[in-house]
Amino acid sequence: MGVAIDAACDVPQDFLERNDIAVMPIAVKVDDERFKDDRDPAEIQRFRDRKLGSRSHSAETEASSVEDVQSLFLDRLVKEYDCVVCLTIMATRSPIHDNVIKASFAILKNYRPVREAVGRSGPFLMRVVDTRNIFAGAGPAIAETVRMIQAGKSPAEVRERAAQVADCSYGYMLPRDLNYLRSRARSKGDRSVSFLSSMLGTALDIKPILRAHRGETGPVGKIRGFEQGALALFEYAAKRVQAGLMVPSLSLSYGGDLDEMRDLPGYSRLVRTCEDAGVQILESPMGITGMVNVGEGAMTLGLASEDHVAEF
Structure with a gap:
């Protein structure tokens, strides 16, 4: 059994390589610069080196098409595996989930001669599993899928468990630049970040804490200052870890150098709490798609937990 993910799922490169996870890429165009977001660290670094984050709110992004998905499977994956679990970011925010579903019909119709040839x-x-989340929020479902496969579970058991974890996954985002976030949202027809709130937030250094859960996104709190926002998120995550997670894995992604994230207040305590509880932390640079959509310097956090009310 193998695993394929959407490039907007933030998980570390070494985790992808260690578990031979295929990535369905996203094409990104910023002015005259073109990038293929397939979570390649060198390509992410090239995006940052070109300093495109501050002007990429008008960027064009295009998820893997039906044809792209078909090619990935028929050219490679059907030759290597007997079953592949595909995990995508929330279907309410991206067409990739629908594209994979559509591609599956042609793949399942045409795979036999390809497999027989090898x-x-x-x-x-x-x-196919909709993680119902985005960025680091997709991490718990991916980690659990890998764990279930390694435990020798059947395709039906793996898919059922992945869907259950997806329903219980919470993804949080702390942006740095509200004006950027608003401009990017407006370019995509999303009016969820109003002009007044972005102007007031910038003037007063108020940062919203945004949550993704079960296919929906929205604000759940606001904090003055990015560092205080990070502290609030880390403290919240530590409490959830102590209360017990559904999956012994917590995901973090950051739109910049990971050492900057590790220097934020509350990070060290979260790491210690996770170590004490036997929870693995999956840290990764935010993908190009994430930085294009929410701005450089943003942080996202994902965990799977029983239903609860987060207070910030």
Whole structure:
């Protein structure tokens, strides 16, 4: 069994390599610069080195098309695996989930001669899971999918568990630049960040804490100052870890150098809390798609937990 993810799912490169996870890329165009967001660290660094984050609110992004997904599977994955679990960011925010579903019909229709040509017999299966989250919020479902596969679970069991974790996943985002976030949102027809709130937030250094959960996104708190916002998020996450997570994994992504994130207040305590509880922290640079949509310097955090009310 193998795993494929959408490039907007923020997980570390070494985790992808260690578990041989395929990435369905996103094409990004900023002015005359073109990037392929496939979570390649060198490409992420090239984006940052070109200092495109501050002017990429007008960027064009294009998720893997139906044809792209078909090619990835028929050219590679059906030859290597008998079943592949595909995890995508929330279907309410991206067409990639629908594209994978549409592509699956052609893949399942045409895989047999491809597999026979490389000496593979038997059927090929696809299982598609909407993580109902975004960026680091998709991390828990991906980590649990890998764990279930390594435990030898069946495709049906893996998909059922991944969907259950997706329903219980909470993704949080702390942006640095509200004006950037508003401009990017407006360019995509999203009016959720109003002009007044972005202007007041910038003037008073008020940062919203945004939450993604079960396919919906919205603000759940506001904090003065990015560092205080990070402290509030880390303290919240530490409390959830102590209360017990559904998956022993917590995801963090940051739109910049990870050492900057590690210097934020509350980070060290969260790390110690996770170590004491046996919870793995998956830290990764935010992908190009994330930085384009929410701005450089933003932080996202993902965990899976029983239903609860977060207070910030």
